[in-house]
Amino acid sequence: MWWLVAAVGLGIPLVxxxxxEFGMLAAGAVAAAVTNALGAGxxxxxxxxxxxxxxxxxxxxxxxxxxxxxxxxxxxxxxxxKGRQAVVLERVDGSGGRIKLAGETWSARAxxxxxxxxxxxxxxxxxxxxxxxLVM
Numbered sequence: 001m002w003w004l005v006a007a008v009g010l011g012i013p014l015v016x017x018x019x020x021e022f023g024m025l026a027a028g029a030v031a032a033a034v035t036n037a038l039g040a041g042x043x044x045x046x047x048x049x050x051x052x053x054x055x056x057x058x059x060x061x062x063x064x065x066x067x068x069x070x071x072x073x074x075x076x077x078x079x080x081x082k083g084r085q086a087v088v089l090e091r092v093d094g095s096g097g098r099i100k101l102a103g104e105t106w107s108a109r110a111x112x113x114x115x116x117x118x119x120x121x122x123x124x125x126x127x128x129x130x131x132x133x134l135v136m
Contacts, residue, residue, distance in 0.1 A: 003033035003045065020064050021057060028053030078128045085122050092117040092135060101125060101133060111136045 007029035014022035032049035040048075075082075086101040086108070094113030099106050110117065111126050111134045123135040 001033075003029045003036060003049070007033065021061065024056035024060060025053050027056055081125055081128055081133070084125050086125055086133065086135065088117045088119050088121045088123055090119060092123065096132075099123060099133060099135060106133045107131060108133045108135050110134075 007026045010022050010026035010029060013019065014026065028049045028051075031052040032045040035045045035048040081102060084102065086099040086106070088097065088099050088108075089105060090098040092099060092108045092110055093116045094110050097108050097110075097117070099108040101108075108123070109132055115136065117123050117135065125133045126136055127134040
């Protein structure tokens with residue numbers, strides 16, 4: 001019974017502080033309560049509590065920290081347009097032109113000043129500079 005009280009007691013700071021380590025310690029307390037229910041002695045219960053808690057902290061915590069520090073996979077805004085294909089509406093060269101990108105008309109310029117793309121051609125958006133797409 002005391003292990004379940006400890007699990008609930010460790011669950012409260014988990015919710016209040018959002019520190020996952022408290023949840024891992026609470027899981028260790030639940031494992032110790034199960035060990036107690038199976039009839040094991042006090043020493044075995046503490047060993048199970050420590051083993052489960054340490055194992056969870058050693059395995060789950062690094063995964064959680066990695067997820068917390070990773071950049072989101074979902075690109076939005078101008079970043080989402082880079083790498084997409086567009087259709088040339090008006091001739092695009094080193095000095096300018098127009099493309100249809102993501103359903104909108106954009107001014108465009110060829111990344112390589114010597115390249116020329118005629119109307120109807122597919123181009124790849126490499127970069128966005130202000131309101132101009134650099135294409136190739």
